[in-house]
Amino acid sequence: MSHTAKNLISNLSVDCVVFGFRNNRLEVLLIKRKRNPIKERWALPGGFILADETLDDAAIRILEETSNVKNIYLEQVHTFGAVNRFPARRVVTVAYFALIDPEKHSLKPGIDTTDAQWFNVTETKGMPFDHDDILNKALIQLRQSVRFKPIGFELLPIKFTLTHLQTLYESIIGMHLDKRNFRKKILKTGLLIPLEEFQKGVSHRAAQLYKFDLHKYKKLVKNDYSFQI
Amino acid sequence: MSHTAKNLISNLSVDCVVFGFRNNRLEVLLIKRKRNPIKERWALPGGFILADETLDDAAIRILEETSNVKNIYLEQVHTFGAVNRFPARRVVTVAYFALIDPEKHSLKPGIDTTDAQWFNVTETKGMPFDHDDILNKALIQLRQSVRFKPIGFELLPIKFTLTHLQTLYESIIGMHLDKRNFRKKILKTGLLIPLEEFQKGVSHRAAQLYKFDLHKYKKLVKNDYSFQI
DNA sequence: TCAAAAGTGTTTGCAATACACCCATGC
DNA sequence: GCATGGGTGTATTGCAAACACTTTTGA
Incomplete structure (x- = not known):
């Protein structure tokens, strides 16, 4: 002001x-x-x-x-x-x-x-x-x-685990999601690129890191977001 | 102005x-x-x-x-x-x-x-x-x-035929819809009340008229439009 | 009897859901 | 070795899509 x-x-x-x-x-x-x-x-x-x-x-x-x-x-x-x-x-x-x-x-x-x-x-x-x-x-x-729209990615760091992404979705829509079904759906969009990197310093099996396929995302935006989670 | x-x-x-x-x-x-x-x-x-x-x-x-x-x-x-x-x-x-x-x-x-x-x-x-x-x-x-949202009804007269309604939907979304599938879906919403009235003065089989169930519609609005066409 | 639109069911494929166990890691 | 979350496959169900013929009416 x-x-x-x-x-x-x-x-x-x-x-x-x-x-x-x-x-x-x-x-x-x-x-x-x-x-x-x-x-x-x-x-x-x-x-x-x-x-x-x-x-x-x-x-x-x-x-x-x-x-x-x-x-x-x-x-x-x-x-x-x-x-x-x-x-x-x-x-x-x-x-x-x-x-x-x-x-x-x-x-x-x-x-x-x-x-x-x-x-x-x-x-x-x-x-x-x-x-x-x-x-x-x-x-x-x-x-x-x-x-x-895959805007959930905007809220995450560049590299993230699938569990991160799922927790994010759950906290937005306020419902619990099934882990296996969520992974199936989200991977099928083709918007995720699996990396050869894993979590570090966790006291359990380290999760694989993914990043977001910016190129495919841009295309999707042009095509009016024809996908659905 | x-x-x-x-x-x-x-x-x-x-x-x-x-x-x-x-x-x-x-x-x-x-x-x-x-x-x-x-x-x-x-x-x-x-x-x-x-x-x-x-x-x-x-x-x-x-x-x-x-x-x-x-x-x-x-x-x-x-x-x-x-x-x-x-x-x-x-x-x-x-x-x-x-x-x-x-x-x-x-x-x-x-x-x-x-x-x-x-x-x-x-x-x-x-x-x-x-x-x-x-x-x-x-x-x-x-x-x-x-x-x-069943707002398509706002564009139609109180009494209408299913073909009217279908043509309306087609003209909004710009695509042809299958007649049988459309009727199944739209009737399943429970938002239509069939009347004991039929078209008049048409040179083909007269279509049944329907009206819109305002009561159910109001409820639906409260429940955040949990239906889909 | 012809034209024009109304009305009606079934089959098929795909997508959503539900569900449980083994794996890798750090302590 | 135990606690913690990571990762994976299948069976079932419901919904969406494709599809064609008979009925009714007026002219």
């Missing part, structure tokens, strides 16, 4: 629901603001858009400014326009969800932000404005999207 | 892609404006939102004002925010799609509108602004939605 100098559009904001996979569960990134109206309360990272940037660009900039998060997968979710959703005046907000691998990003609070942390998605109730609704809608969309 | 008196928000608009099923194909409602910047060109019905109305309300009002269309199914599609999408100044627009039965609505051009007509979806290329993109995105979303 320190962009008056840069010609911001004061009735249009962007809010981002950043999902990350940490501690074997799905978490969401919240920040604390320095200033009112939500000084010292955990909330979704958000901000006003600038006169000369697109909505996507605004989302990217806001994430970088508030929490030092870059180079992410973004998807527009919904635009929230309840008349009184913002207390001071009419502000409509465009909600995005973003997916990142928390290991790749050290969270540094940025401009106008005092803190940035990961929270379990179930522990976020009571956020200001309509942020609870926004998170909810983003979660619903993530659950849909993950079945038709 | 005649609402300056009513405190409109001049950088936020709503555009509506209204689909109707006419002449056994999917059509879309376009209007002609009286004034610039798009005087006398066919375009999507749209307008600025008022300071005291939600986005959904704006969509409803705009459809009523421009084309006398009421009581419709609405779904938010996407928000378009390219910096130069509107020539004069920065305007971000929230796109909706709407479904109506054209028989139920006589199109009357309304405020600031000189004409309102139905067009085949394939004949609409060359609309002003980013309306081509908006239509495209709405069509994609309609195709997705129709498989998981």
Whole structure:
């Protein structure tokens, strides 16, 4: 909110629901603001858009400014326009969800932000404005999207085990999956490349590492994601 | 655009892609404006939102004002925010799609509108602004939605034949469907109530009429549309 | 009696599900 | 040697897809 100098559009904001996979569960990134109206309360990272940037660009900039998060997968979710959703005046907000691998990003609070942390998605109730609704809608969309787009990969490190991937899917859709059936399906998509590498330092049989076939993925995107988990 | 008196928000608009099923194909409602910047060109019905109305309300009002269309199914599609999408100044627009039965609505051009007509979806290329993109995105979303939500019914009269319904589905998804398989699937959803009525005045065997089980539909909406065509 | 669309079942293949044991590793 | 998660195959079921003829009606 320190962009008056840069010609911001004061009735249009962007809010981002950043999902990350940490501690074997799905978490969401919240920040604390320095200033009112939500000084010292955990909330979704958000901000006003600038006169000369697109909505996507605004989302990217806001994430970088508030929490030092870059180079992410973004998807527009919904635009929230309840008349009184913002207390001071009419502000409509465009909600995005973003997916990142928390290991790749050290969270540094940025401009106008005092803190940035990961929270379990179930522990976020009571956020200001309509942020609870926004998170909810983003979660619903993530659950849909993950079945038709291989975006789950965005949340994992480059090399991962099949069990990692399965746990990720389970934590998104909130259901237990059968190990053998999951492996069959996910390998049949042809999007995984098995590596000649294995886990190290685990006190049980070391799992094989896989990476994601970026080339096939790009093709799939062009063909409208014609696959399903 | 005649609402300056009513405190409109001049950088936020709503555009509506209204689909109707006419002449056994999917059509879309376009209007002609009286004034610039798009005087006398066919375009999507749209307008600025008022300071005291939600986005959904704006969509409803705009459809009523421009084309006398009421009581419709609405779904938010996407928000378009390219910096130069509107020539004069920065305007971000929230796109909706709407479904109506054209028989139920006589199109009357309304405020600031000189004409309102139905067009085949394939004949609409060359609309002003980013309306081509908006239509495209709405069509994609309609195709997705129709498989998981029984919104196809919104496009039909109360009583209809199974062949009507099948033709509707075919025109939305753009593929031919097998008659027997379609009937099996659609009847298995339990959303159709067969009536003791038949077509009249047709020069071939009269088809049975069905109506839609509103009660079951409402339940389904609550349960997150857990069915699939 | 002809034309035009309505209505109706069965077979086949594939994909989803359910399910249990041995393997490798570190301690 | 024991605890821990890794890794693997088969049998069953249900759903999707392909497919053609008889019925009814109006002209």
